Amino acid sequence: MSLFQIDFGNEDKPHKVVGIDLGTTNSLVAFMDLTAPKVIPGTDGSPLVPSVVSIPEHGEPIVGALAVKRLITHPDRTIYSVKRLMGRGVSDVQDELKLFPFQIAAGSESVIQLSLGGKRFTPSGISAHVLRQLKRNAEAYLGEPVDHAVITVPAYFNDAQRQATKDAGRIAGIQVMRLVNEPTAAALAYGLDKRENGIVAVYDLGGGTFDISILKLHDGIFEVLATNGDTHLGGDDFDNLLLRVALEDVAAEWGMDLSGDQVAVQTLRRAVIDAKHQLSTLAVTTIAFHYQGRSYRRELTRDSLEKLIAPIVNRTLGPCRECMADAGVTPEEIDEVVLVGGSTRIPMVRQAVRALFKAEPHTELNPDEVVALGAAVQAGILSGHVHDKLLLDVTPLSLGIETMGGVISKLVHRNSTIPATASETFTTAIDGQRNVLIHVVQGEREMVRDCRSLARFDLKDIDPLPAGMAKIEVRFLIDANGILNVTAKDLRTGKEQTVEVKPSYGLSDEQVEAMILESFAKAEEDFNERQVREARVEADRILNAVDKAKGDDVYMELSDEERALVDNSIAELLLAYHGENHHLILDKLEALNKATMKLAEMMMNTAVRSALKGTKIDA
Amino acid sequence: MFSGPPPSDYFAIFGIEKKLALDVEDLQRRFYANSREWHPDRHARAGGEQLASAEAASATLNDAWRVLRDPVARAEYVLKGEGFDIGEQRGRDVPPELLEEIFELNIALEEARDGNAAAKAEVARALAKFEGLLGVLDSQRDRIFIEYDAAADREILASLRTLLNRRKYLQNLVRAARAALV
Numbered sequence: 001m002s003l004f005q006i007d008f009g010n011e012d013k014p015h016k017v018v019g020i021d022l023g024t025t026n027s028l029v030a031f032m033d034l035t036a037p038k039v040i041p042g043t044d045g046s047p048l049v050p051s052v053v054s055i056p057e058h059g060e061p062i063v064g065a066l067a068v069k070r071l072i073t074h075p076d077r078t079i080y081s082v083k084r085l086m087g088r089g090v091s092d093v094q095d096e097l098k099l100f101p102f103q104i105a106a107g108s109e110s111v112i113q114l115s116l117g118g119k120r121f122t123p124s125g126i127s128a129h130v131l132r133q134l135k136r137n138a139e140a141y142l143g144e145p146v147d148h149a150v151i152t153v154p155a156y157f158n159d160a161q162r163q164a165t166k167d168a169g170r171i172a173g174i175q176v177m178r179l180v181n182e183p184t185a186a187a188l189a190y191g192l193d194k195r196e197n198g199i200v201a202v203y204d205l206g207g208g209t210f211d212i213s214i215l216k217l218h219d220g221i222f223e224v225l226a227t228n229g230d231t232h233l234g235g236d237d238f239d240n241l242l243l244r245v246a247l248e249d250v251a252a253e254w255g256m257d258l259s260g261d262q263v264a265v266q267t268l269r270r271a272v273i274d275a276k277h278q279l280s281t282l283a284v285t286t287i288a289f290h291y292q293g294r295s296y297r298r299e300l301t302r303d304s305l306e307k308l309i310a311p312i313v314n315r316t317l318g319p320c321r322e323c324m325a326d327a328g329v330t331p332e333e334i335d336e337v338v339l340v341g342g343s344t345r346i347p348m349v350r351q352a353v354r355a356l357f358k359a360e361p362h363t364e365l366n367p368d369e370v371v372a373l374g375a376a377v378q379a380g381i382l383s384g385h386v387h388d389k390l391l392l393d394v395t396p397l398s399l400g401i402e403t404m405g406g407v408i409s410k411l412v413h414r415n416s417t418i419p420a421t422a423s424e425t426f427t428t429a430i431d432g433q434r435n436v437l438i439h440v441v442q443g444e445r446e447m448v449r450d451c452r453s454l455a456r457f458d459l460k461d462i463d464p465l466p467a468g469m470a471k472i473e474v475r476f477l478i479d480a481n482g483i484l485n486v487t488a489k490d491l492r493t494g495k496e497q498t499v500e501v502k503p504s505y506g507l508s509d510e511q512v513e514a515m516i517l518e519s520f521a522k523a524e525e526d527f528n529e530r531q532v533r534e535a536r537v538e539a540d541r542i543l544n545a546v547d548k549a550k551g552d553d554v555y556m557e558l559s560d561e562e563r564a565l566v567d568n569s570i571a572e573l574l575l576a577y578h579g580e581n582h583h584l585i586l587d588k589l590e591a592l593n594k595a596t597m598k599l600a601e602m603m604m605n606t607a608v609r610s611a612l613k614g615t616k617i618d619a
Numbered sequence: 620m621f622s623g624p625p626p627s628d629y630f631a632i633f634g635i636e637k638k639l640a641l642d643v644e645d646l647q648r649r650f651y652a653n654s655r656e657w658h659p660d661r662h663a664r665a666g667g668e669q670l671a672s673a674e675a676a677s678a679t680l681n682d683a684w685r686v687l688r689d690p691v692a693r694a695e696y697v698l699k700g701e702g703f704d705i706g707e708q709r710g711r712d713v714p715p716e717l718l719e720e721i722f723e724l725n726i727a728l729e730e731a732r733d734g735n736a737a738a739k740a741e742v743a744r745a746l747a748k749f750e751g752l753l754g755v756l757d758s759q760r761d762r763i764f765i766e767y768d769a770a771a772d773r774e775i776l777a778s779l780r781t782l783l784n785r786r787k788y789l790q791n792l793v794r795a796a797r798a799a800l801v
Contacts, residue, residue, distance in 0.1 A: 177663060221651045382663040390658055392681075416685060419659065421678035477678060480659050 017148040017177055017383045018138050019185075019375025022127060022165065024083040024208030024234060025342065027051045028372035029134040029149075031142065032385055037189065037376035039369050042137045048368060049137070053129045054078040055116055063133040072270065075101050075262035077116060081236055084208045085112045085123040086168075087161030089505050095232075101262045110505050124507060125515055127168035135174060139530070149174045150379045152371050153482075154209040155181035156229030156396045158442050159454050160505035162483050167507050171515045177382050179481040182206070183213035184393055185374030186340040187222055189365060198335040199225075201324075203353050203361070204371075205316060206341035208234040212320045214327040214334070220388040226326035226415045227396050228319035235276075235343040238309050242272040245308065246287060250296050264291050279305050280345045306348045313352050320356055326415050337361040340370055392417050395478050399454070402439035406448040411476055414444065420478045425471055425491065432464040436472060440484065453504035457486050460498045472497055528580070535585035539577050542589060546570065546596055554602045562598065569595040629683035629696060639697060639764035639779075643688050650684045690760065691786070694779060701773065703780050714785050717752075720745065724792065731799045739800065746796040749789055756786045 019037065021028045026048040030039045039047035044065055054067040055077050062070060070078045084096055090108040097104060105115040113120045131151075138146040151174075153165050162179055169176035183202035190200075197218050204211040211229040215222055246268055251257045258264040271289045278285040279302045289296040324330065339361045343349060353361050365373070380386035394415045400408035401424065411422035426436050436459040443451030462470050471491040478484055488497035507515075546566065549555060555563070569592040576584040630637045633649040655661065657680055662673040686692045695705045713721065724745040730738035760782055767775045 178660070218647075218651060221654065223651075378660075381660055384664055390655055390660060392654060392658070417681040419674050419678040420681055421675070477674070479674060480677075 015148040015383070016142060016144060016146055017150060017379035018134075018146055019372055019377070019379045020131065020134055020149050020151045021182070021185075021372035021375055022083065022130065022151055022153075022168070023051055023371075024081050024206055024236065025051060026207075026368060027130050027134055028369060029138045030369075030372040030376035031138065032376050032380035032383075037373040037380070039372055040138050040141045042133075043140070047372075049130065049133055050080075051083065051127075051130050052078060052080045053082070053126050055119070055121070057117060061129045063129050071266045072263060075266045079114060079116070079121070079126050081208055082123045082126045084232070084236070085114075086127065087123075087158065087164035087505055088112060101265070110503075111507055111511075122507065122515075124164050124167040124512075125171060127165070128171035128515075131168055131172035131174060135172060136530075147174055148177050148379075148383075150178045150180055150375045150382065151176055152182045152185050152375050153179050154204075154206070154229060154231055155183050155211040155213050155227040155393075156209065156231050157482070158231075158397055158452060159482070159484050160452075160503065161231065162481060163503070163506050166481070166483070167512045167515075170512055173516070178378060179483070180375055180378045180391070181211070181213065181224075181227065181393055181482075182371045183211045183227070183338075183340060184215070184222065184224055184391055185372075185378060186338055186365075186370045187213070187215050187217075187374065188377040188389065188391065189370045189374035190338055190362060199327075199329055199333055200336045200338060201320075201334050201357055202338045202340060203316075203320070203344065204229075204340035205343040205349060206234050207343070208232075208236050210234060210316050210319070212316070212323045214323055214329060221390050221392065223392040223417070224394045224415075225329070226323045227394055228323040228326070229396070230315065230319060233312065233315055234341075237312050238276060238343070238346075239269065239273055241308055241312070242276060242305075243269050246272050246289070246298070249298060250289065253296060254294060258291075267291055275300050276305065277345075280347060302347070309346075309348065313346075313349055316349075317352065317356055331356065331358045334359060338370075339363050340367050342368055393480070393482070394418060395420060395482055397442040397452075398444055399476065399478065399484065400441055400443075400451070402441060402448045408441060408443075408446060408448055408451060412478060416478075418478050418482060419480055422476045423473055424476070425473050426459065427468050427472070428462065428465065428470045430467050433467070433470070434462050434464060435460055436462065436470075438474065440476070440486075454484060455504055456502045457488075458500040458502065459488050460500055462490070462497070463493075474499075528582070531582040532580055532585065535582040535589070536577060539573055539585055539589055542592060543570065543573065546592065549596065549599055549603060552603055552606075554606055555599065557602060558599060562595075565595045566592070566599070627679070629687055632680055632683045633687070637697065638768045639694060640761065640768050641687060641693065646684070646687060650680070650688075653680050690757075690764070691783060694760070694764070694783060698776055698780055698783075701776055703776060705780065705783070713788060720748075721792065724749075724796065728795060728799050742796050742799055746793060746800065749793050749796070753786065753789055753793065756782060756789070760786070 016031065019030045028039055028047050028049065030037050041047050042049055042064065049064040050068045052064065052067040052071060054062040054070040054074060056062060067078055071080060079102060081100070085093055089110050090104055090112055093112065103115040105113040105120050107113065111122055113122055114126070135146055149169065151165055151169055153162055157165070165179060166176050183204045186202050186204065187200055197216070200215045200217060202211070202213045202215070209229065209231045210233040211227065213227040214225045216225055243265070247259050247265070250268065258268070268289050271287050275285050275287045279300065282302070284299060284301045287298045287300055334357050337353060337357045337359045339350065339353065344367050350361060377386060377389065378391065381389055381391070395412060395418050396414060398410050398414045399412040400410040403409045411424060412420050426438065428436065438457040438459065439448070440454045440457065441448055441451040442454050445451050457474070459472050459474070462472065472488050473491050474486060474488045476484060476486055486499055486501065488499050489495070490497050569588070573585070573588040573592050576588040579585070632653070633646060635649070654677070657673055657676045659670055659674045659677055662670045686696050698705050724742065727738045727741040727745065731742045760779070763775060763779050763782065767779070
């Protein structure tokens with residue numbers, strides 16, 4: 001009935017762009033609400049979606065809090081901290097794999113493939129499930145399709161890790177408008193630009209990665225001066241350390257080694273994480289572990305936790321000092337320090353930051369939410385809603401090409417503002433040579449073997465000429481996402497030259513396309529299904545209301561035509577109701593609304609009259 | 620709004636005259652103003668060609684800012700533009716009046732790396748002296764900048780190149796000495 005307004009949605013509206021923090025432990029989605037960014041709660045009311053995916057034997061993957069429960073009941077089918085595997089090959093993650101219960105499939109040299117229940121999953125594919133859940137949460141909350149997003153990455157992520165994140169977005173049916181570095185996003189969220197010309201350090205210790213960025217703020221411009229970090233350092237390392245000690249302790253007490261028992265390991269892991277969290281506010285707590293009818297309890301003090309984790313905390317200080325040197329600032333010149341990431345709740349971490357930067361760090365914003373909030377601000381910048389702010393970020397690693405003898409010639413130095421570009425002219429070494437292969441690496445060392453291979457670019461179909469005559473200009477562009485793009489031009493003919501890209505790590509374009517096709521139809525169907533379901537709920541409401549109204553005396557006061565119109569509208573709505581087009585359902589719903597407008601008014605008047613007379617009427 | 624590619628000359632990108640002595644604060648203001656117009660984030664909605672050319676313009680702007688804000692990189696850019704070879708000259712870069720001290724420093728460095736405490740002390744003394752020299756070279760450089768801006772003379776540029784090469788040589792020594800003392 002005409003008692004509620006229905007938003008029909010507007011097809012011409014610009015795409016809603018959301019901000020997503022795809023974290024090691026938790027992920028969040030946020031959006032720009034009028035003037036301020038806001039996190040979006042999930043179905044359980046919490047904006048934090050644990051980055052855990054469980055693949056049941058039958059049915060759809062389970063994501064988030066429900067998957068966390070399955071870490072203990074189905075450890076062999078439940079994947080966590082997959083961010084640590086993004087953009088990596090199996091040889092990069094040997095240490096991690098000792099602690100992860102996952103099975104690695106053969107052929108994981110350039111992309112890790114997790115083998116699970118006879119199927120293979122890539123880290124990008126698993127992350128896509130988390131992204132899809134965030135997309136669903138955002139769509140349910142905002143009431144419109146969401147397929148554009150800004151996704152954050154650790155500032156120190158290399159090209160392959162960034163590409164893997166972008167691939168995850170594509171697989172989830174999200175157009176990734178931009179990758180933003182997490183510490184930079186945090187700075188945006190804090191809105192520290194209100195001060196003139198300040199220098200800000202952002203210390204970001206998350207579940208799996210550590211970043212430090214130093215920014216100069218000027219009138220809405222956020223210029224990153226330098227960044228540093230370690231993509232293999234985070235709260236997970238504290239957990240693993242505690243877990244190892246606890247396993248040894250249990251083994252000594254119970255006389256049995258549980259390290260091969262995944263259910264036991266995950267249960268104990270949960271217990272040490274709980275203890276770690278408690279020690280952020282308490283001086284002493286107990287690790288409580290119950291398993292197969294036996295109980296283990298061990299007191300843990302903050303002091304002993306600190307002794308254990310001190311070496312890891314100290315590992316963050318070197319990158320901080322290097323970052324200050326690269327930015328050309330001293331601790332005294334830093335005006336503000338911002339803490340980001342769940343691990344910065346640990347008092348010892350705060351103390352270390354305070355001592356290094358000689359400043360009291362900002363902790364006003366929730367360290368779990370601040371990155372997503374910043375991503376939403378960046379989404380606002382990209383969609384034109386935020387005009388006064390602009391991020392100028394840098395590339396964390398130098399880019400170079402392999403020359404004679406495995407030596408690197410650097411093209412773009414680390415901490416260069418992006419987009420950044422460099423050109424190099426290549427020629428042929430022998431007569432009639434048709435191809436030139438360029439090996440691009442990332443890293444700070446002099447030799448290829450000490451850097452990370454990024455990709456091999458094959459310049460193809462070069463005109464056959466005497467050696468040294470061909471002149472191919474290759475342009476390397478690191479875009480605002482920190483991802484390398486390569487184009488080449490034949491300087492003799494001015495023609496664009498074909499470049500075939502062979503990424504050293506990561507999925508090929510074809511692989512990503514195949515994964516998109518596999519998931520896309522499904523995702524589209526999901527959203528449509530949900531829209532139809534919601535429209536039907538609305539239709540049920542109005543149909544019930546009209547049904548009741550038809551029993552009211554005033555119904556007979558309507559003219560025959562008016563009553564016929566109501567009946568017709570009901571019939572049409574019912575027809576649409578059983579179809580799959582939610583727009584049609586909403587259209588017919590609105591028509592019925594109009595047809596019953598007069599009836600609603602008449603009933604309202606009667607109700608008011610009765611109320612004035614003090615007569616009780618049934619609703 | 621953004622229109623077409625920016626000039627390829629770094630000074631022209633900022634709308635300033637070619638000068639060696641620059642007001643870096645003014646340059647920064649111009650960099651920020653241009654960034655606000657050219658940065659790809661400002662053209663994300665337009666997409667396509669416009670986004671691509673904004674990306675290219677922004678990349679050139681960033682490169683220009685990186686070069687011109689740094690006095691050494693700026694001087695090398697001008698030297699290169701005037702046809703000077705700015706590569707290292709090996710032996711000729713060694714300041715002749717310092718030959719003996721550099722020789723001694725190199726010996727001390729070797730010994731300091733082996734953990735010799737007396738050698739370390741000597742490295743520290745030499746480091747202080749060479750750091751002071753770097754400061755002297757920098758003020759000489761700034762004087763040459765002003766001279767050249769007043770009268771664009773190739774002779775002045777030639778002396779600038781010699782100075783920069785010496786500076787680079789000393790800078791490497793200082794870096795090695797600092798590393799040996801850590």
